[in-house]
Structures are given as C-alpha cells and as structure tokens.
Amino acid sequence: MNVSYIAHISGRVQGVYFRASSQQQAIDYGLSGYARNLADGDVEVLLCGEEKNIERMLEWLAHGPEQAEVTSIQHKKIPWQDHPFFSIG
Known part of the structure; x- marks a missing residue:
C-alpha cells in the first residue's frame, strides 16, 4: 500500500x-x-511509496550520510502526495 510521510531531521x-x-x-x-533544507538548519524529507520501504528510509534518515550528525528525527504519516520522482529542493 502506498503512503506518504513527512520527516524533519535536526543536527x-x-x-x-x-x-x-x-x-x-x-x-x-x-x-x-x-x-x-530549512531556514533553521534542519532538513525536511517527504517520502511517498510502499510503507515498508519508507520504514527502511526512516531508519537510514536517523543517521544519514557519514558526514552528518543527526540529533533528532520526527516523522508522521500524511495524506497521499503524488510525486513522480524524488527531487532536491
């Protein structure tokens, strides 16, 4: 089942x-x-797709790439958002 989540990552x-x-x-x-990127130095990530894959992505976001130092991640399920691809804004 396809779902959407919004995540806010700090650090x-x-x-x-x-x-x-x-x-x-x-x-x-x-x-x-x-x-x-957000003005306060955090990053916002919208994820749309299969819930099991979003769960895997949220686990990855909790630490991010090697150079990152994630101190907090908040996420919630939101109404379905139809995005054709993953973009960087």
Whole structure:
C-alpha cells in the first residue's frame, strides 16, 4: 500500500550531502518525494511509496550520510502526495 510521510531531521544535516544522499537512498528504495533544507538548519524529507520501504528510509534518515550528525528525527504519516520522482529542493 502506498503512503506518504513527512520527516524533519535536526543536527548537522546541511552542508554534508544529506539531501543528495537522501535522494540516492530514496531512489534505491523506490520512493518519490523530496529533500529540502530549512531556514533553521534542519532538513525536511517527504517520502511517498510502499510503507515498508519508507520504514527502511526512516531508519537510514536517523543517521544519514557519514558526514552528518543527526540529533533528532520526527516523522508522521500524511495524506497521499503524488510525486513522480524524488527531487532536491
């Protein structure tokens, strides 16, 4: 079943290839959505696809790429969002 989640990731997550790495992971998991920097230094990630793959992606987001230092991740299920691919914003 396809679902959508929005995640808010805090820590050292900007300037460490977090968005590009998230895009590659999402593509590997067959997910669409986006990753974008927020003004407060955090990253927001929208994930759309099969729930089991979103769960795997959320586990990855909890640590992110090697250079990142994730201190917090908050996520919630939201109404379905139809995105044709995973973009970086």
